[in-house]
Amino acid sequence: MNKPSIVSGIQPTGPLHLGNYLGALKNWLEIQNSGKYDCFFFIADYHSITEDYDAQEKRKQIFELACDYLAAGLDPKKSIIFIQSQVPECTELAWIFNTLTPVAELERMTQFKDKSQRQAKNINMGLFAYPILQAADILLYKGGLVPVGQDQVQHVELTRDCARWFNNKYKVKYFPESKPLLTETPKIMSLLAPENKMSKSLGDKHWLGIDELPELFAEKIGKAVSTPAGIENLKTIYQAFKRKMAGEFNPEKMAETKKIIAKGIADYFADFRAKKEKFKEDKKFVLDILAEGRQKAQAIAQKNIKEIKKIIGVE
Ligand code: ADP
Ligand code: TRP
Numbered sequence: 492m493n494k495p496s497i498v499s500g501i502q503p504t505g506p507l508h509l510g511n512y513l514g515a516l517k518n519w520l521e522i523q524n525s526g527k528y529d530c531f532f533f534i535a536d537y538h539s540i541t542e543d544y545d546a547q548e549k550r551k552q553i554f555e556l557a558c559d560y561l562a563a564g565l566d567p568k569k570s571i572i573f574i575q576s577q578v579p580e581c582t583e584l585a586w587i588f589n590t591l592t593p594v595a596e597l598e599r600m601t602q603f604k605d606k607s608q609r610q611a612k613n614i615n616m617g618l619f620a621y622p623i624l625q626a627a628d629i630l631l632y633k634g635g636l637v638p639v640g641q642d643q644v645q646h647v648e649l650t651r652d653c654a655r656w657f658n659n660k661y662k663v664k665y666f667p668e669s670k671p672l673l674t675e676t677p678k679i680m681s682l683l684a685p686e687n688k689m690s691k692s693l694g695d696k697h698w699l700g701i702d703e704l705p706e707l708f709a710e711k712i713g714k715a716v717s718t719p720a721g722i723e724n725l726k727t728i729y730q731a732f733k734r735k736m737a738g739e740f741n742p743e744k745m746a747e748t749k750k751i752i753a754k755g756i757a758d759y760f761a762d763f764r765a766k767k768e769k770f771k772e773d774k775k776f777v778l779d780i781l782a783e784g785r786q787k788a789q790a791i792a793q794k795n796i797k798e799i800k801k802i803i804g805v806e
Contacts, residue, residue, distance in 0.1 A: 497528040497672075498634030500535035500575060503552035504542070507559050508698035509756070510679035510689035513731050514640025518674045520564045522638060530570035531632045531788060532560060537576050538624060541617035543610060557777050559702070562767035573784035575628065580792035584627035585620070587803060591656040592623055592649075600645060609692065626650035630657075631792050635667045641677040642688060661802050676731050680724040682715035702764050705757035712753040717745045725752060735759045 499519060501511060523530050534556050536549070553574060565572055575581060597603065600622055607614045617624075622645075629637055629650050637647045647669055654666035679689045681697040689698045699711055715721055722742050729740045729748075735755040741748050770777055800806035 494527060494529045495635045496531060496632050497522050497636050497638060498531040498533075498629045498632050499638050500533040500538075500628060501556060502535045502539040503549065503556040504539050504544075505552065505691045506555070506700040506702060508689055508691060508700055509728065510640065510698065512563070512701050513676040513679050513728075514674060515638060516560075516563050518638040518672065519570075522636075522672075523565060523570045526569070528636070529632075531634065532565055532570050532572050533578075533628070533784075533788070534560075534574045535625075535628070536574055537582070538621060541615060541621055542606070543613055554774070554777065555771070557781055558767050558770040561770050561777065561780065562763050567780045567783060571784050571787045572780060573788045574781055577781075577785040578631075578788050578792050580789070580796040581624070581627045581631050583796055584631050584799065585624045587799065588623045588626050588630075588653045588657070589620060591653060591660060596649060596652065597622065600649070602642065602646070622646045622649045623653070626653040629669050630654055630666045631795055632788070633667055633795070634669055636672045637669050638672040638674075641673065644671045644673075647671040663802055665799070665802060676727055679727065680720065682711055682721070682724075685716060685718065685720040685724045699756070701760050702767055705753070708757045709750065709753040712749045712756075713746075715749065725749070728752060728756070732756055732759050 499515060501507070501515065507516065519530070519532055522528055523532075534553055536553055539549070539552075557572070557574075560572055597619055603619060603621065606618055610618075625646050626649060629647070630653065637643075637650070639647065648671075651668045651670070654668050657666055658664055681687045681689050681693055682699070683697050684693070687693065687697075691698065696711060696714065699708060712725070715725060722745065725745075725748070726740055726742075729736055729752050732752075732755050735758045736751055737754065738747070738751040740751075797806065
């Protein structure tokens with residue numbers, strides 16, 4: 492392990508949508524396949540319990556997301572794929588960063604403000620400290636680059652601040668200053684309300700699940716709004732899958748263009764859909780991959796947390 496590290500995760504909160512794919516996952520695959528980095532891709536389950544959830548459902552969502560990762564092409568021979576909560580060193584490091592982070596910095600976080608509005612009855616400490624756990628996820632593996640969508644840039648900046656606060660306080664050069672790595676499509680917009688980011692938190696007609704059936708693609712894209720912002724968003728989506736599009740993007744003929752886009756995307760994800768079904772049927776295979784990922788991630792995490800505890804004077 493001596494290449495630069497890349498770290499990223501997605502919360503298991505439901506099906507992956509086109510924004511997740513174009514903003515994050517697609518980039519992960521390119522990075523993994525470049526062979527230039529040590530890659531850590533995980534399932535951010537501890538982050539996801541900061542929102543209201545059902546425990547039985549959560550277990551399924553974690554497994555499904557693992558299937559999504561593998562079906563999309565994450566390869567356990569090339570990347571370390573694991574579940575966040577299975578490497579508890581990350582919560583230890585989060586505690587250490589808690590002691591370095593001014594409360595005012597967390598109060599500024601736009602995601603915290605949005606989520607606090609969305610779940611006004613459950614503004615818990617975890618929601619508030621969410622970006623600190625994210626900083627720990629990244630810095631535990633000394634992640635220099637963090638491939639995420641636009642909405643996560645502020646959190647990666649806080650991660651860089653945590654690295655600086657730590658290095659300055661303890662007069663070391665231990666952590667790298669992490670930077671976000673964006674794709675050409677870092678912010679896909681909602682199909683129905685294109686002034687908002689495509690997000691699972693909006694109703695399901697706002698987003699396209701990448702494992703949805705072709706009929707649903709046609710229906711949802713057919714109903715996408717054709718305002719200037721809506722057309723711009725569809726054009727971005729069209730361009731991203733251009734290789735699969737059997738026709739031109741014509742803003743004068745949106746009904747036809749929408750059909751071309753729906754068909755192109757459905758074709759692009761046909762292989763993904765088939766592979767995901769196979770992984771879902773082979774539970775043991777998937778769990779074995781996660782167990783191996785845990786072992787590899789934890790070996791590094793344990794070594795690093797030991798060094799960190801020495802630096803801060805508790806070991
Ligand atoms: P959601 O907002 O739907 O809950 P997540 O927060 O689980 O999505 O995001 C997982 C990853 O996908 C993150 O890297 C995030 O930045 C990226 N992402 C989410 N929505 C979009 C979008 N609309 N466009 C581009 N990237 C996105
Ligand atoms: N907060 C990220 C999201 O909502 C998920 C996440 C958790 C993450 N830990 C991370 C992303 C570390 C990148 C690196 O999408």
